[in-house]
Amino acid sequence: MTLAIAILFSALAMTLIVGVRYLIVSGAFAAATRARHPGLYAGLDPQIRREIGWSLASAAIYGVPAGIVAWGWQNRGWTLIYRDLNAFPLWYLPLSVLLYLAAHDSWFYWTHRWMHRPRLFRLAHAVHHASRPPTAWAAMAFHPIEALTGAVAIPLLVFLIPIHPTALAVVLSVMTVMGVTNHMGWEMFPAFMWRGRLGAWLITASHHQRHHEQYGGNYGLYFRFWDRLCGTDRGIGDFGRAPVRKKDRAGGDRDGAAAGRDPGL
Ligand SMILES: [Zn+2]
């Protein structure tokens, strides 16, 4: 097997993993939504089909850099991923998870805020905001340009910050679960995670839903640090207390994606 085919195979395998992971996790939370809040996604079938289409396209864009880096890790000793648990003190395991989440959050905040500049919004980010309200299937519903900005984050970080595969698995799990649950239309986490002292710093569905309602603020991914520091935090919606009301959905796609409005920058 030539080098090019080996790398291509790794990229395809990773695309398949990302795509199947998306279908399983989004499918599971969509099923949980049907059980907990029947009718919440009523009338959203055409939107959900679009969300799945964009998300599967994003899976390929996420899969390629991840697959190339995974190949290099296995075959060329690339990256700072370490297999020997004793290579770093044990306390570094949770710290590495936090470092990755903080770095990814910073990357996401600034690229997301950039995506809200009017031209880029119309060109790319409008795809994500066409989901009104988003559903569990919207987790990876991005235009390819935006998917590319997201796809390079973790493959770049593994060259910068040492991490053990188990810690990386935790990071990827948090990334996947938060990506889905932040969009699913109701709050599943206990109140201490979105209210009070800890909630003031964490992002869950209640926070991100407000981004989808108001656009110009709440740009973060996991933490409210950058939003609070930069004055773009818009607090949480009432949605933490009740699922999205029917009338909020009535605006549908009519005035959403085309508007490209962003008072944020
Ligand atoms: Zn946005």
Ligand SMILES: [Zn+2]
């Ligand atoms: Zn979103």
